[in-house]
Amino acid sequence: VELLDADSVGANALLAACAHEVGAAVIFTSEHSDKTRGSVAEMRRATEMMAVMGDHPYPKDLGIDLFVLKEKRRRREPGPEGERLDVLPAPEGFIPDPAGNLRIAIEEGWILVGHKGRVFWGRTAADLAAALIENGCVSRLDHAAYLGRELARAETALLLGRSYVQDGRF
Numbered sequence: 001v002e003l004l005d006a007d008s009v010g011a012n013a014l015l016a017a018c019a020h021e022v023g024a025a026v027i028f029t030s031e032h033s034d035k036t037r038g039s040v041a042e043m044r045r046a047t048e049m050m051a052v053m054g055d056h057p058y059p060k061d062l063g064i065d066l067f068v069l070k071e072k073r074r075r076r077e078p079g080p081e082g083e084r085l086d087v088l089p090a091p092e093g094f095i096p097d098p099a100g101n102l103r104i105a106i107e108e109g110w111i112l113v114g115h116k117g118r119v120f121w122g123r124t125a126a127d128l129a130a131a132l133i134e135n136g137c138v139s140r141l142d143h144a145a146y147l148g149r150e151l152a153r154a155e156t157a158l159l160l161g162r163s164y165v166q167d168g169r170f
Contacts, residue, residue: 097140
């Protein structure tokens with residue numbers, strides 16, 4: 001898996017299936033690089049799937065799976081009802097917030113937000129947003145909306161074990 005530029009989850013599932021087919025008693029996987037972090041747990045889950053498979057012709061509908069970002073079936077939730085209002089594109093101009101700029105980063109399971117010489121440490125976007133508003137770090141609604149988007153992106157990056165760069169592509 002280390003020598004393959006692909007997500008480790010699927011690669012581990014295929015390797016576990018191959019090992020099951022040939023009757024291998026031992027499977028080795030490593031977590032040498034960032035892209036294979038979590039590979040041991042993935043391989044364990046994949047081998048559990050193969051063990052549970054029993055008489056099934058393939059490892060599907062077993063009650064356990066290796067889905068990480070995708071879902072087996074999408075949930076269908078009805079949207080809100082009411083008058084439809086088509087929204088125009090957001091204005092392109094940047095208006096600085098008089099309360100100051102914020103610098104967002106992630107570090108070892110924490111979201112960090114720097115503001116005027118102070119650094120707020122939190123685990124969730126909601127906790128940090130509340131603290132920043134309470135401490136007067138945001139005075140404009142458009143800045144608060146931007147902050148919410150960026151904090152949510154940072155929290156998602158932590159959840160997925162990804163890197164985060166403020167204003168960067170995810």
